Amino acid sequence: MMHVLVVGAGAMGCLLGARFAMAGAHVLLLDVDVLHVEAIQRHGLRLIELNGDEKIVPIEASFAPVPSKLGADLVLVMVKSYATGEALRLVHSQSITPGTVFLTLQNGLGNAEKLADLVGPERVLVGVTAQGATKEGPGVVRHGGVGPTFFGSFSGFTPPNLEKIVNLFVASGLEASYRQDIDRLLWQKLCVNVGINAITALCGLTNGQIPAMPPARLLCEAAVREVLRVARAEGVRLDEDELDHVLAVAKATGSNRSSMRQDVEGRRPTEIEAINGAVVRYAQKHGLSAPINWTLTQLVKIKEGTYGHGTD
Numbered sequence: 398m399m400h401v402l403v404v405g406a407g408a409m410g411c412l413l414g415a416r417f418a419m420a421g422a423h424v425l426l427l428d429v430d431v432l433h434v435e436a437i438q439r440h441g442l443r444l445i446e447l448n449g450d451e452k453i454v455p456i457e458a459s460f461a462p463v464p465s466k467l468g469a470d471l472v473l474v475m476v477k478s479y480a481t482g483e484a485l486r487l488v489h490s491q492s493i494t495p496g497t498v499f500l501t502l503q504n505g506l507g508n509a510e511k512l513a514d515l516v517g518p519e520r521v522l523v524g525v526t527a528q529g530a531t532k533e534g535p536g537v538v539r540h541g542g543v544g545p546t547f548f549g550s551f552s553g554f555t556p557p558n559l560e561k562i563v564n565l566f567v568a569s570g571l572e573a574s575y576r577q578d579i580d581r582l583l584w585q586k587l588c589v590n591v592g593i594n595a596i597t598a599l600c601g602l603t604n605g606q607i608p609a610m611p612p613a614r615l616l617c618e619a620a621v622r623e624v625l626r627v628a629r630a631e632g633v634r635l636d637e638d639e640l641d642h643v644l645a646v647a648k649a650t651g652s653n654r655s656s657m658r659q660d661v662e663g664r665r666p667t668e669i670e671a672i673n674g675a676v677v678r679y680a681q682k683h684g685l686s687a688p689i690n691w692t693l694t695q696l697v698k699i700k701e702g703t704y705g706h707g708t709d
């Protein structure tokens with residue numbers, strides 16, 4: 398039996414954890430949201446399927462630290478990008494074995510690097526998922542959309558348990574595969590988050606309003622063009638089709654409030670540094686500038702700075 402520790406039981410962590418548990422894995426969800434964890438401990442996780450059917454999935458959940466000697470085969474890292482270090486400190490060292498693999502499916506760039514510093518590059522997998530989910534309240538998660546999950550090694554090493562991990566996703570009814578070109582897929586996902594998240598957060602738009610409103614669309618395209626230039630300098634091959642892809646994702650997720658908009662509206666820190674901020678840092682690395690992403694980054698930071706100050 399696979400032992401899986403999900404660090405960060407937000408919408409996606411719960412969705413994947415629930416699916417793995419339903420496929421027979423032993424899953425432990427770890428989160429800092431006391432109400433959410435207590436609801437799962439008391440009643441199980443309520444999962445609302447795509448067709449509206451509801452299931453109660455009995456699943457272990459804990460705040461922290463993780464009970465020792467879990468012996469995890471897989472640690473799924475799903476916390477917000479800025480919280481990785483803090484979250485992993487809550488994972489008891491005895492839960493980790495020499496074979497434990499850490500898979501990050503977080504937004505933005507820099508997550509695998511942070512994980513590799515903490516646990517060693519040879520056991521890190523990095524990936525992207527097109528699955529969609531929303532947390533509707535404590536202990537309640539709605540599956541919002543299906544799509545493939547891709548992952549690859551961070552460092553060129555082939556981590557242990559790779560086949561078991563792919564098989565777990567597939568046995569859980571989740572399309573997943575191991576990819577050699579994971580860097581390109583990460584930058585493609587970055588284009589989507591760069592083009593949608595900050596603009597929707599700053600302007601209070603749904604994703605679908607970006608392609609529908611010409612000024613929002615122009616700003617989105619300008620931000621994504623900067624990513625394409627920086628990616629080229631970094632040796633990652635992306636082409637102009639990415640612009641159409643970003644607008645297509647915005648349309649397909651039209652009624653969504655992006656994760657960054659939800660964070661800003663909930664007055665929580667955002668992932669701006671791992672998304673638009675990362676574009677600025679990679680641009681600087683190559684002697685380029687990325688003024689649109691720099692401006693979006695500063696505006697979101699100003700917004701974060703207003704929390705609790707009664708200025709909005």
Ligand code: KPL
Pocket residue numbers: 504589590593594604646650653654655656657
């Ligand atoms: O990943 C997303 C996010 O909100 O972070 C998108 C694809 C933009 C969907 O809302």
